[in-house]
Amino acid sequence: MDHQLLVFMKVVEKANFSHAAKELHMTQPAVSQSIQILEKKYDTQLLERNNKRVALTKAGEIVYYHGKEIVSLYNRMNELIYELLEKAEGQIAVGASYTFGEYVLPKILASLKKKYPLIKPKITIDNTAEICEMVANQQMDIGIVEGNVDRQKIIITETIAKDYMYIITGKNHPFTKKKEITVKDLANEMWIVREDGSGTREATEKLFKMLNFRPGQLMECGSTQIIKEAVEAGLGISLLSRWAIKKEEQLKSLCLLNVHGLPLERDFSIIIRNSKFQTKATQLFIETLRNDHNHINNNAHT
Template structure:
């Protein structure tokens, strides 16, 4: 209900970029530029300075930005309060999720939630856990689903369940016959790693460091932000990787062997929401629904079983 020009201006000012604002608002860059031009014409003054690769506010822009934050916040709160007079949840829900969660956990969650609340429109953004955490804290996303505990004090982080992290290699690889791996067993072997900022990369680095292997000494052959790409390279015999058991199953583990670490290592599925934001019933309901669903799944299926696969028919099971 708020003026679209104010929404666009607020996004450009917040990100310091027309391109980033367009991505956030799901608009084209020319459309963003047009909205800003209209707003500047209305006030008959320049609101933004464009130069040196970044957009900054003029003195007039500072005033408009301060009022835009208040107006947009009140508009959101008003719409939410009116919507909550009815029993049916409605509206767009922006969700940020890591790749593993997007590939395995999220489809089940959205299926159940959308059947229960058919007028809700999920809008999903997939990135590494660090990126998601930052965007939820910045109020760019309503809810985050990540594989690590949040470090930002502005976020409320609830642990929903855990999943074991496994070393995976191609069948026939020299490491495939192992029953488990200590950190030192993997040192020197080619490693297909996740991209910086990924939760599983951080957990793996902590594991190696805690067990006497400096992460910088690992023989990294590649650093990839795409989980399917990692699994493909491992299948080709180019090295080992460390992935969540759920992801190994979800992306068809035929041709791959999953082996536990020693001591065993686990990732966690955490639900993030901002602490300091007016939280709509939609945001709270989805966050509570996600925590309840995953917690109940883990309780029903029990703790993760020891996973070591050696044969062509081996298929490590998912615990949660």
């Protein structure tokens, strides 16, 4: 690996020369010299410096962005070579969308730990669009998402399980006493929805299109937990995965509405970068997902 590149990336991540020097066990003048060598190599300034922080120039952004890919590829190469000689162990970077990551993935991780205790998953939870981007940019070894996946040319997808989504209300909402919920009822209600880029928001938009209405009132939230609490408080209604509301349903603090055409079905999918090389840890993680596939599906409706 290019030593100057590694020093540069550490300075960017710490946004401070002295902090980077301390973590790299180098003197601050040595760190400054490494950055100067790299800037001389490219004959351009990579960092804007002041007394407190450093910031990337446009050229610096390019070097840092591709540097992350280089480091990822270098680490992957070492893991693949090591695994030819030794048993699978070490880190695997796993990205998951909120619904799968918060309500399904913990069970998968418990199964993985029991079978392969030397594999150490590093988990990132974000919306579907961000996880797809991180997998495509090799910041993640594998992702599990719901909804449509872009960048099909560089990402392979595989459906792993079904998800079922219901319109939910708080236990004291007037809808819980109605025998029939009309489209007009739904259109006139406050809808509490996830942000754009979320698989749950994509499913909600699909529901609006399917039932041919557009709510007059939308409240956008970046967290499923906040949505559940808002619905419990009587602020409105929402469309969420059955996985996300199991506890609240058991406690009867949230109710499922009986609406024609529901539940809405969608897929949980594995996504990986289109490459013939995978670490053994990644292969074993995917194998664990596939083996637990039936368990996931059998519990999705109950």
